[in-house]
Amino acid sequence: MKECLLACVVLLLSALAHAAAPVVEKTARPRSVSAATGASDAERYSRRCQSQAAHRIARPQGTMLWGTRRDWDTEKVADERGSVLVSADLAPPRRADAPVKALRLEGGHLVAEPSSGGVVGTVLQGTASDGRPVEVAICGAEPSPEDPSMVWYRIEAWNALAQEWENPCIALDRVPDPRALAVSGVWDVSGARRDVPGKLTFACENGAISKCIGWGYKPWASREGQSLTDLHQACTRMARADYCGNGRNHTHEDTTIDMYDRLGVIERATEVSADWDPARGSFEAAWAPDGATCLGHTRDGRALASILQECPQRFSAASVTELGQGDRCEVQRTDVNPGTALLRNRSYGAAAGATSGGGR
Template identity: 70%
Template sequence: MNLSPRCLLVCLFLSVPTLAGATAPKSAPRSAAGGPRAEHYSRRCQSQSAQRIARPQGTMLWGTRRSWDSEKATDERNSVVVSVDLEPLRQADVGVKALRFAGGHLVAHPAPDAGAVTSGVVGTVLQGTASDGKSVEVAICGAEPSAEDPGMVFYRIEAWNAVAQEWENPCVAVDRVPDPRALAVSGVWDSSGAHANAPGKLTFACENGAITKCILWGYKPWASRDGRSLADLHQSCTRLARADYCGNGRNHTHEDTTIDIYDRFGLLERATETSREWDPSKASFEAAWAPDGATCLSRTRDGRAMETILRECPERFQPAAGVALGAGEHCTVRRADVEPATALLRNLSYGAPKGSSSAASAP
């Protein structure tokens, strides 16, 4: 069975070769019909963006810094920016009173008479709020439409660091994405990882966080498929990406763990073929997922004992030996209040080496 391109992008840590130095040997044939030169030119005009290369999951929800004080121990459920008000604006172009959502991007209101989709948006300073309730100003410094979806815009943002008294990018950098941008997503997420529709507010979700990763994997919360909103699929994905089994905002994984994600609506399909990055024969079923966390588990992603999950949320799961979901997938614990088979998403993973029980943590 051939894999769909979307499935490949999600379940694999793809490596795209660069064009630099990609020249054929002098003795190579120069046939227009094929050969090394044809393969060489087949690489042209292909995106080298981080979105193509990186699809592994991670530990962060928003992808933002937990605190401006790097020496202060901070809970992973904290963020220097958790929400931003669409109005009133702290600074804006003349005549612009507010920002509005338009699918995957923001537009100025009232709209400028002419200009690009970013007119009246770049340069705006908005009032935001941190997880501790303190106010923080957030500036939109740049806007870059996605190459795959021009209607989706990545924003380069800065927030006012009251500790250092300077503007800084609040997004956490990692090796794959050292200069992260953010997507503007409607509504807000609280410390438990729950999403709420909050009129007049938005979330700036950074590239290295689960909110944006799930959008790039295909679950755009503003979109629909066959008349069904993808919002619940996106929210379920944010739980899955961080292995937030209890639905309390705590992750049980390690950064860059490769997994296979699939749903029962055909947006992402289960991988069935072996490649350099993914071997289905070595993976096994991990969990099924709903918007508020896992509906059932077979094992943990980071290798900790199942008893630790049962202690973390004792009223949530109960032993359920051999609950079958089909396709050879079985659960060892399940929720009493939800039928496991009704889960929106499922995932496979390799599982951690035996004896691994360390809790993952975000930067």
């Protein structure tokens, strides 16, 4: 019997809410070296991994892609598609406590080369969304209780502005010290994934990349001989309600959704639970790796017309398409058959035609 799984998604607000998400800050240290001068390599590396807590509380869920801070400048209103860390180089390491010449990914965990070394303490060269270099240190490794082959890493990145090592992952009340997964591939500001040899993504717990892995869409795995890479990518669009495939989310905090896919990794919920009432839910959208293939309604209640305006020529409202099981497309892609979507979801959003306006 295929197992039926309900995914409840606690979603952050809009781009402004992301910038305002509470972040656990370190106690300020006296700065003997100015930001302009910068700390020496020896001083900088000696200060890494000093304040990470080992105790875990709960798994966070959110709508950010990477789950990282947008900018080191907390007073700056940064674009929701920005990140202080979007990728890291597997080799060569900037620093290593053991004789490590490189790291490699094996499924859901990192392996040091040569194998006599360990990954903890290694500093890798990373890159921010604006192309700036940033160093990232691996401070701890915790195998997942659900899947020992998958490892959660506690990481720190060098904040050149504050001259401090800081956890780049955005913290929430329930997860004050979020960890990250090492995931193959690199995501750009539009939310598109591509394979880049020698690079990986550190996907923080609050982000859609790691969240979709937790739901069962492990991009390194396969089901019935089919890779889950594209299904995972479609999930990252769905988790953030990124209809246009441009990296913009359209969701509110505490939104509940039900998802189901073509391969049966997750099946549609049919029974009432404390988190979901199928009778109240209605079809929201069908999803491909590059965004929605069609929509029934928006998750945050805005008019469908606003989506047509956001990505003109992508969708058409000229016809209605029935996908079966009550899933009805009110607007659909002009270049893709909605029936080929990898993933669908339902939500409690207003029925098609019941909303007006387009504000958040």
